[in-house]
Amino acid sequence: NLSTRAVELSTLSGTRTSVPTIAKQVLVSDQDRHVIAFGCDGLNASSTANQGDGTQDPLLIRFSDQETTGSWTPTSTNTAGTFRLDSGTKIIGAAKGKDYILIVTDNAAYVMQFVGTPFTFSIRQVGSNCGAIGQHSIKYVNGAVYWMGAAGGFFVYDGTVKSLPCLVEDFVFTNNGAGDLGLNYDSGELVYAGINELFSEVNWFYPKSGSDQIDRCVTYNYAEGVWSTSTIDRTAWVGSTVYEN
Numbered sequence: 001n002l003s004t005r006a007v008e009l010s011t012l013s014g015t016r017t018s019v020p021t022i023a024k025q026v027l028v029s030d031q032d033r034h035v036i037a038f039g040c041d042g043l044n045a046s047s048t049a050n051q052g053d054g055t056q057d058p059l060l061i062r063f064s065d066q067e068t069t070g071s072w073t074p075t076s077t078n079t080a081g082t083f084r085l086d087s088g089t090k091i092i093g094a095a096k097g098k099d100y101i102l103i104v105t106d107n108a109a110y111v112m113q114f115v116g117t118p119f120t121f122s123i124r125q126v127g128s129n130c131g132a133i134g135q136h137s138i139k140y141v142n143g144a145v146y147w148m149g150a151a152g153g154f155f156v157y158d159g160t161v162k163s164l165p166c167l168v169e170d171f172v173f174t175n176n177g178a179g180d181l182g183l184n185y186d187s188g189e190l191v192y193a194g195i196n197e198l199f200s201e202v203n204w205f206y207p208k209s210g211s212d213q214i215d216r217c218v219t220y221n222y223a224e225g226v227w228s229t230s231t232i233d234r235t236a237w238v239g240s241t242v243y244e245n
Contacts, residue, residue: 009070016050017073018043020062024091025135031099032114034079034121035064038103039091043082047073058090059105061112063121079120085110087125093135095145102145102157104138106131109161127161133188136236139202141195142222146202148191154204154220164220168227172218175209181216181229184209194237200224205234 010019024039040062041052052062052072065071065078074080085091088105094112095102101112109127114120131150132138138147144158152173154164166172175182183191184207191206192214200223205214217230 010050012070014070015068016070017047018049018052019070019072020052021054022052022056024058025094027094027096027101029063029101029114030096032120033067034114035069036094036101036112037062038094043073057084059085059088061085061091061103061123066120079117081120083121083123085123087128088131092132092150093138095138095140095147097140097145097157098143102138102140104130104132104147106150109155109157111157126157127155130155130161130163133183133185134191135189137188137191137193137204139193139195141197141202142200144222146193146220146222148193148204148206150188165225166220166227168218168229171229172206172216181208183207183216184211187212190214190235192234192236194234195239197239197241203237205232205237 010016020037020040022041023037027036038061039058040060041054041056044053061083065080072080088107090106092104092106103110108125109130110123111126112121112123115122132147133150144156146156154166156162156164173182174180187207194203200221202220204218206216207214208216215233217232219228
């Protein structure tokens with residue numbers, strides 16, 4: 001309840017084994033109820049240790065035992081496990097789809113799906129040269145995951161990874177001159193994608209060249225395939241579903 005403070009998993013009573021202490025991102029797999037840590041620290045050499053080894057591996061994925069948030073050491077009697085991606089240098093972010101989780105590194109895309117015993121999850125590469133620019137640039141909507149590319153362009157995963165045709169791509173990603181309104185690549189982690197359900201739109205809010213705060217937006221209408229750009233100051237976004245009416 002509201003009077004109970006959040007605490008570290010590793011400090012709770014009961015079985016606590018090798019709980020990650022560092023992570024790029026954490027998600028709960030709703031279908032099968034595992035906690036998943038992306039870009040986290042590894043397993044502790046001691047099987048009875050309550051925390052991970054404290055050294056972050058930016059490509060490592062670990063997941064807890066099903067329904068047991070404190071048990072992270074794989075055994076023959078639980079469903080905890082680990083997996084290390086092999087393309088890219090770090091996990092940028094992940095987004096939950098209909099029955100899968102899409103994971104995007106700085107170079108590739110992977111799909112993670114629950115398959116049950118004995119492997120728990122299947123993780124397979126579905127795209128290359130399609131890295132994301134920032135953790136919050138990845139959004140799932142209408143049966144597909146959209147994201148802004150680290151080196152320019154936009155991508156979508158709807159069963160396969162595709163590059164989205166974009167008529168404003170040069171405008172958004174060109175920042176050669178002082179008057180250009182293109183993206184500030186050095187502040188790419190600030191990019192924030194938001195869904196406007198009422199108008200079937202994905203918005204990417206980004207800082208233009210020379211700015212370290214969001215001041216521009218590029219919008220894709222996925223129902224009509226239409227792009228637009230705008231000037232707007234925002235740091236985050238929650239769609240209309242936040243309110244009942």
